[in-house]
Amino acid sequence: MAVSWEESVTASINTIYLLFSAYLVFVMQIGFAMLCAGSVRAKNAMNIMLTNVVDAVAGSISFYLFGFAFAYGDTNPFIGTDFFALFAIPNGTYDYGFFLFQWAFAIAVAGITSGSIAERTQFSAYLVFSFFIGGFVYPVVVHWVWSSSGWLSPSSSDLLLGSGAIDFAGSGVVHLVGAIAGFWGSLIEGPRVGRFDAFGKPVPLRGHNATLVVLGTFLLWFGWFGFNPGSFDKILVAYPSTTHQGNWTSVGRTAVTTTLAGSTAAIITLFGRRLLVGHWDALDACNGLLGGFVAITSGCAVVEPWAAIVCGFVSAFVLIGLNILALKLHYDDPLEAAQLHGGCGTWGLIFTGLFAKEEFVVQAYDSGVKGVTRPYGLLLGGGWGLLGAQVIEILVIVVWVSVTMGPLFYGLHKLDMLRxxxxxxxxxxxxSSHGGYAYAPQDDDYPRSYGDFMRLRIDQA
Known part of the structure; x- marks a missing residue:
C-alpha cells in the first residue's frame, strides 16, 4: 500500500519528536547520578556513581531481553507473553524509536530504588535487583496501564469503571513502582550506622556536595520536558480540523503544568522547612521541586495550569509530612526517595482523579475528536469513575511491587548478599568495595585501602 506524502511527513515528525524526547529522558540519568553523588557522603561517592551506571546498563539488557515483551506483548492481558517481542519490531505497531523511549523510562525506575538503599548495600545486590525490576516488575505495570490491551489502560477497548486509570507519564508506573521497591529494600536493611543515636534521636548524615545536588536537580528538570510532554509519543495523530483538535495541542500546556507544579512545590517546601528548622536550605528546595514534578507527572496533560499549582502546593506538604514520619519511625532513606517518589506519586494519581478536565482528556487519549465524552475529575463534575480507577492503580502497584521486590530483598538479606x-x-x-576514593585523600594518615583502614582501627583500639 502506497504511503502518501502527508503520511510520510507525519511519521517523520513523530519519529524525530519521539527520539528527541527519549534523549531528554536519558539526560535524567545524568541528573540522577549528580543528585545521588552529592547526597551521599564523600566516602560513598564512587559507589553511588557506579550504581547509576549499572542501573542504565543492566536495565538496558533486561528490558531488551524481557521487559519490552512483558510491557507490550499482547498475548496475555495480565503480563503479556510475547517473549522477545523486540526482535520482531518494527512490525507496524511498535518501532525502534518507541523502544528507546520506553527503555529510557525503564532505567529510571532502578535509579529511584537505588537511592533508598544507598551507602549500605552490597554492589552485587544492585546487579540483581536492577536486572529484575527492569526486566519484569516494572514492565508488568507498564502493560497494565500503558499498553492498549492493559486492564487499567485509558486506551483499552474495555475501560475499567468506564474510564481507565490516567497516569500519563508515570507518577504511579515509574515513580511509585521505584519507591515501593526502595521502601522494602531500605526497611529490610535498616538504618545506616550512626543515623540514630542510642536514644533513638536522628543524627544528620548530610551529603558532601550541595553543588552536585543542585546540578542534578536542574538536569532532572531539563529531562522532565522529555518525560512529560514526550509521552505524547505521536504528536501528529490528527491535524486540527472541524472534527479534530489533534493531541499536539496539549504538548505546550503539558510543559507549562510541569513547570508550575515543580516551582510551586519548591517554594512551599523551602518556606515550610524554614519554619521547621530555622534556616534556608537549597536541598529542601531541590527535593520540593522534584516532588512537584513527580506529582504532576500523572495528570500533566489533562489539567489546567492553575490546577498544577494546587498539585505542587499539596505535594510539598506530602513530602514534608512523610519525612517527619520517616524519622519518627526510624526509617532511613538517604535521598528521601520513597517519601518523594512514593508519597508525591500517590498524591499525583489522586490529584488527576480530582482535577482532570474532560476536554484535555479527550485531547490526550482520543486525539481531540469532537463529540467524545469521558469521565473526568471529580471536583470538576466528572463523577467517581476516574478517581476510582486511580485508587485501584495505586493499590495494585503497592501490592504487586511488594509481593515481588519484598521477597527479593528479603532473600538477598537471608543470603547475606544485601547489606x-x-x-x-x-x-x-x-x-571497602571499589579499591579507592572518588576524591584523592589530602591527609597522608588517611587509610588508602580497606586493609589500611582495618589496621588503623586495630591500632586505635
Missing amino acids: ISTNEEVAGLDI
Whole structure:
C-alpha cells in the first residue's frame, strides 16, 4: 500500500519528536547520578556513581531481553507473553524509536530504588535487583496501564469503571513502582550506622556536595520536558480540523503544568522547612521541586495550569509530612526517595482523579475528536469513575511491587548478599568495595585501602 506524502511527513515528525524526547529522558540519568553523588557522603561517592551506571546498563539488557515483551506483548492481558517481542519490531505497531523511549523510562525506575538503599548495600545486590525490576516488575505495570490491551489502560477497548486509570507519564508506573521497591529494600536493611543515636534521636548524615545536588536537580528538570510532554509519543495523530483538535495541542500546556507544579512545590517546601528548622536550605528546595514534578507527572496533560499549582502546593506538604514520619519511625532513606517518589506519586494519581478536565482528556487519549465524552475529575463534575480507577492503580502497584521486590530483598538479606558489614560501612563503600576514593585523600594518615583502614582501627583500639 502506497504511503502518501502527508503520511510520510507525519511519521517523520513523530519519529524525530519521539527520539528527541527519549534523549531528554536519558539526560535524567545524568541528573540522577549528580543528585545521588552529592547526597551521599564523600566516602560513598564512587559507589553511588557506579550504581547509576549499572542501573542504565543492566536495565538496558533486561528490558531488551524481557521487559519490552512483558510491557507490550499482547498475548496475555495480565503480563503479556510475547517473549522477545523486540526482535520482531518494527512490525507496524511498535518501532525502534518507541523502544528507546520506553527503555529510557525503564532505567529510571532502578535509579529511584537505588537511592533508598544507598551507602549500605552490597554492589552485587544492585546487579540483581536492577536486572529484575527492569526486566519484569516494572514492565508488568507498564502493560497494565500503558499498553492498549492493559486492564487499567485509558486506551483499552474495555475501560475499567468506564474510564481507565490516567497516569500519563508515570507518577504511579515509574515513580511509585521505584519507591515501593526502595521502601522494602531500605526497611529490610535498616538504618545506616550512626543515623540514630542510642536514644533513638536522628543524627544528620548530610551529603558532601550541595553543588552536585543542585546540578542534578536542574538536569532532572531539563529531562522532565522529555518525560512529560514526550509521552505524547505521536504528536501528529490528527491535524486540527472541524472534527479534530489533534493531541499536539496539549504538548505546550503539558510543559507549562510541569513547570508550575515543580516551582510551586519548591517554594512551599523551602518556606515550610524554614519554619521547621530555622534556616534556608537549597536541598529542601531541590527535593520540593522534584516532588512537584513527580506529582504532576500523572495528570500533566489533562489539567489546567492553575490546577498544577494546587498539585505542587499539596505535594510539598506530602513530602514534608512523610519525612517527619520517616524519622519518627526510624526509617532511613538517604535521598528521601520513597517519601518523594512514593508519597508525591500517590498524591499525583489522586490529584488527576480530582482535577482532570474532560476536554484535555479527550485531547490526550482520543486525539481531540469532537463529540467524545469521558469521565473526568471529580471536583470538576466528572463523577467517581476516574478517581476510582486511580485508587485501584495505586493499590495494585503497592501490592504487586511488594509481593515481588519484598521477597527479593528479603532473600538477598537471608543470603547475606544485601547489606555490607559494619566495618565496611564505617570505612565507606569506595574503599571497602571499589579499591579507592572518588576524591584523592589530602591527609597522608588517611587509610588508602580497606586493609589500611582495618589496621588503623586495630591500632586505635
